[in-house]
Amino acid sequence: MKLKLISCEVFFREFCHVVARSPHQIDLEFIPKGLHDIGQVPMRDRLQGIIDRVDGSGYDAILLGYGLCNFGIAGLRAPALRLIVPRAHDCMTLFFGSQQRYLENFHSNPGTYYLTTGWMERGEPSGEFKQLSIQHQAGMDRTFEELVELYGEDNARYLMEQLGDQTRHYTRIAFIEMGIEPNESFHRGAEERARKRNLTFERLQGDMRLFYDLVNGNWDEREFLIVPPGQSIGVSRDGQKIFAQADGR
Numbered sequence: 001m002k003l004k005l006i007s008c009e010v011f012f013r014e015f016c017h018v019v020a021r022s023p024h025q026i027d028l029e030f031i032p033k034g035l036h037d038i039g040q041v042p043m044r045d046r047l048q049g050i051i052d053r054v055d056g057s058g059y060d061a062i063l064l065g066y067g068l069c070n071f072g073i074a075g076l077r078a079p080a081l082r083l084i085v086p087r088a089h090d091c092m093t094l095f096f097g098s099q100q101r102y103l104e105n106f107h108s109n110p111g112t113y114y115l116t117t118g119w120m121e122r123g124e125p126s127g128e129f130k131q132l133s134i135q136h137q138a139g140m141d142r143t144f145e146e147l148v149e150l151y152g153e154d155n156a157r158y159l160m161e162q163l164g165d166q167t168r169h170y171t172r173i174a175f176i177e178m179g180i181e182p183n184e185s186f187h188r189g190a191e192e193r194a195r196k197r198n199l200t201f202e203r204l205q206g207d208m209r210l211f212y213d214l215v216n217g218n219w220d221e222r223e224f225l226i227v228p229p230g231q232s233i234g235v236s237r238d239g240q241k242i243f244a245q246a247d248g249r
Contacts, residue, residue, distance in 0.1 A: 001025070001217060004054050004081075006047070007065025009033055010091055010118030014211045015065055017180045022215045026063075033122050035072070043072035056080030063214055067091050068242060074235040076227075083227035084219055086210055087242060095176045097207025098223075105204070111171035113199075115190045116206070117181055173199050178206040 067088035175190035194201035234245035
């Protein structure tokens with residue numbers, strides 16, 4: 001098969017690894033992680049534009065390297081090709097290899113901030129997406145000096161403490177090792193982040209199974225949604241299930 005893979009760049013190393021080993025011909029297109037930060041509808045519209053530009057006669061299917069991701073894929077249409085999407089609430093399902101394993105880890109360690117190579121290399125929005133991000137529009141990415149000028153030093157310190165540290169509500173940082181890391185630098189970097197924030201650190205073993213299954217065409221319908229041409233991605237009211245729907249958005 002000839003497949004088109006459209007993926008968030010936090011999966012860059014994982015998908016490059018499995019695509020190089022796939023029996024199929026796969027063209028990759030990575031989208032900056034900052035797409036998640038501009039809001040649900042703008043994210044969906046940007047992804048739809050990319051899907052619409054795919055040559056329907058040149059591929060057998062379009063693969064999406066995304067989870068539900070704050071409902072950013074809800075309503076995406078498959079105009080001319082099948083659209084294959086992991087049944088995942090967010091990207092951690094793919095890193096853990098199954099929704100069940102991720103939920104088990106999440107519930108047993110609810111205060112965990114997860115890191116992978118992609119999140120460490122590409123987790124911060126930049127360029128256009130940084131300017132469009134909800135964080136930027138709300139002023140959450142201002143420098144300390146800018147906050148001092150606006151609110152005074154005491155208020156600026158408080159705001160930096162509350163808004164500037166993504167891990168402030170966590171008790172543990174866990175680095176998910178996927179087996180494709182080039183050396184120990186990512187592991188050491190994650191451990192250093194935990195040390196600086198006085199958080200516990202753990203190294204977890206990831207699972208590449210869902211990455212391989214997606215690019216190799218092993219689309220078990222319990223783990224992947226197959227959206228036929230002309231239909232779109234629907235989401236249940238509780239956000240727990242995705243399904244193909246014929247009536248569009």
